[in-house]
Amino acid sequence: DQEAEDEGDDVLEIRPPVVTVMGHVDHGKTRLLDAIRNANVVEGEAGGITQHIGAYQVWHEHEGIERAITFIDTPGHEAFTAMRARGAQVTDIAILVVAADDGIMPQTVEALNHAQAANVPIVVAVNKVDKEDANPSKVRAQLTEYGLVAEEFGGDTMFVDVSARNNLNIDSLIEAVLLTADAGLDLRANPNKEARGIAIEAKLDKGRGAVATVLIQSGTLRVGDPIVAGTAYGRVRAMLDENGQVVTEAEPSRPVQVQGLSSVPRAGDTFIVTEEDRTARQIAEKREAVERNASLAKSRKRISLEDFTRALEEGKVESLNLIIKGDVSGAVEALEESLLKIDVDDSVQLRIIHRGVGAITESDVNLATVDNAIIIGFNVRPDTKARERAAREGVDVRFYSVIYGALEDIENSLKGMLKPEFEEVQSGVAEIREVFRSSKFGNIAGCIVRSGTITRNATARVIRDGIVIADNLAIDSLRRFKDDVTEVRTDFECGIGLGKYNDIQIGDEIETTELVEKPRV
Ligand code: GDP
Numbered sequence: 001d002q003e004a005e006d007e008g009d010d011v012l013e014i015r016p017p018v019v020t021v022m023g024h025v026d027h028g029k030t031r032l033l034d035a036i037r038n039a040n041v042v043e044g045e046a047g048g049i050t051q052h053i054g055a056y057q058v059w060h061e062h063e064g065i066e067r068a069i070t071f072i073d074t075p076g077h078e079a080f081t082a083m084r085a086r087g088a089q090v091t092d093i094a095i096l097v098v099a100a101d102d103g104i105m106p107q108t109v110e111a112l113n114h115a116q117a118a119n120v121p122i123v124v125a126v127n128k129v130d131k132e133d134a135n136p137s138k139v140r141a142q143l144t145e146y147g148l149v150a151e152e153f154g155g156d157t158m159f160v161d162v163s164a165r166n167n168l169n170i171d172s173l174i175e176a177v178l179l180t181a182d183a184g185l186d187l188r189a190n191p192n193k194e195a196r197g198i199a200i201e202a203k204l205d206k207g208r209g210a211v212a213t214v215l216i217q218s219g220t221l222r223v224g225d226p227i228v229a230g231t232a233y234g235r236v237r238a239m240l241d242e243n244g245q246v247v248t249e250a251e252p253s254r255p256v257q258v259q260g261l262s263s264v265p266r267a268g269d270t271f272i273v274t275e276e277d278r279t280a281r282q283i284a285e286k287r288e289a290v291e292r293n294a295s296l297a298k299s300r301k302r303i304s305l306e307d308f309t310r311a312l313e314e315g316k317v318e319s320l321n322l323i324i325k326g327d328v329s330g331a332v333e334a335l336e337e338s339l340l341k342i343d344v345d346d347s348v349q350l351r352i353i354h355r356g357v358g359a360i361t362e363s364d365v366n367l368a369t370v371d372n373a374i375i376i377g378f379n380v381r382p383d384t385k386a387r388e389r390a391a392r393e394g395v396d397v398r399f400y401s402v403i404y405g406a407l408e409d410i411e412n413s414l415k416g417m418l419k420p421e422f423e424e425v426q427s428g429v430a431e432i433r434e435v436f437r438s439s440k441f442g443n444i445a446g447c448i449v450r451s452g453t454i455t456r457n458a459t460a461r462v463i464r465d466g467i468v469i470a471d472n473l474a475i476d477s478l479r480r481f482k483d484d485v486t487e488v489r490t491d492f493e494c495g496i497g498l499g500k501y502n503d504i505q506i507g508d509e510i511e512t513t514e515l516v517e518k519p520r521v
Pocket residue numbers: 023024025026027028029030031032075127128129130131162163164165166
């Protein structure tokens with residue numbers, strides 16, 4: 001534990017675990033967070049006026065001792081991974097919510113992959129057991145395949161059957177969280193020093209200015225402390241807890257809403273208390289300058305498959321992390337299976353940190369950023385946000401339409417062989433805004449070019465909702481107004497004819513690729 005190394009055992013005190021609730025949409029994350037909060041409201045207390053400050057604490061008697069648990073009040077794994085992408089890990093334990101009637105769904109798998117990639121232990125809440133068609137044992141069986149084996153079956157994951165609706169077994173769930181914390185986690189921090197922690201949520205409030213909810217990770221935060229959070233600085237003018245109550249100090253794992261910052265920090269920004277106001281301001285200004293420079297510099301360098309191979313030859317890396325997204329689950333599984341069968345040296349490890357069906361999302365790109373992974377898209381593409389983010393972060397996203405192609409590239413890379421001289425690169429993406437029927441040319445796609453350049457002699461494919469629906473098409477005609485042109489650049493409109501291929505709709509994307517010679521380094 002970092003804290004223990006920093007300051008010796010004697011100053012450390014037990015701190016509450018910090019918990020995030022994840023799971024598939026509609027499986028009851030929000031309702032469960034409400035049930036947990038309500039289970040704790042003492043009868044008649046403050047009229048139960050809860051504030052949404054992004055996190056809250058509950059108290060639970062465990063082996064005769066009152067213990068606190070902190071819940072992050074933003075359900076889902078997206079915020080969790082977005083914060084990790086900024087270098088912040090706030091969560092100690094993840095509650096994976098699975099509806100007992102639905103069983104595991106794509107986002108269940110996504111959530112558990114994200115938690116596992118972060119090395120965060122999981123407690124499974126099998127929710128909606130009040131429903132007639134609830135099948136909690138099926139959920140247990142399904143999750144076994146993902147390495148979550150229930151204690152009653154000899155594994156080490158705690159499963160608790162709950163009903164958020166009927167407030168059933170909420171206490172047992174909290175108990176399971178505490179047992180998981182005590183079993184393997186050394187959750188301690190020194191409360192007797194200047195505070196540091198993470199901003200988990202922030203906003204601009206009309207009356208109060210910048211307000212940020214911060215989670216204290218060590219030390220104690222007090223009103224009057226000079227602080228810097230990201231590029232925001234100031235003095236703690238006032239602090240509120242989740243019940244809207246004024247607090248004057250906050251110890252480790254306590255979430256509080258802080259007023260007094262000069263601007264709004266971002267979720268995942270680290271905050272520290274400084275001795276003087278001046279120091280806080282100087283740090284903030286320095287950070288601001290660094291950020292300006294960083295955004296001027298081109299996209300950050302992430303590992304690409306080529307970099308990996310080169311580093312491997314130099315003995316500098318051991319593992320290649322992959323994220324696989326595909327259009328159908330069969331293809332994803334087949335690809336994963338074949339990849340894991342690649343026979344490589346024991347010193348090299350291939351880790352598939354996430355797999356799923358559907359377009360490549362921003363959340364996939366975030367995960368790739370955090371764990372320096374390469375994304376394999378099998379007949380799928382990134383959505384706009386994911387594409388922009390991948391470009392900004394320099395994430396290597398590779399597209400394949402045959403399993404063999406992907407397999408060959410990864411295998412060559414793992415065996416230290418650089419790729420062949422030519423590779424297919426994306427040259428342009430156009431969005432279809434209108435479809436014109438022409439008896440002479442077939443359907444013409446009225447497009448706007450979204451990125452790169454569409455060229456007349458490129459190879460085209462059609463993408464609908466992130467899935468490739470037609471590949472290897474030739475561009476039959478490329479026009480601006482009435483003129484035939486050889487290329488059309490970003491933000492310009494054009495008409496594209498794909499010859500005999502007529503199955504196009506408004507909203508589809510036409511992507512073009514070209515073969516280019518690979519630069520050899
Ligand atoms: P989220 O998308 O995971 O945050 O899911 P919500 O908390 O919004 O719940 C989705 C739906 O499931 C809502 O209509 C809830 O009322 C319902 N729901 C949540 N928990 C339970 C439960 O324990 N039993 C039943 N029957 N319905 C539930």
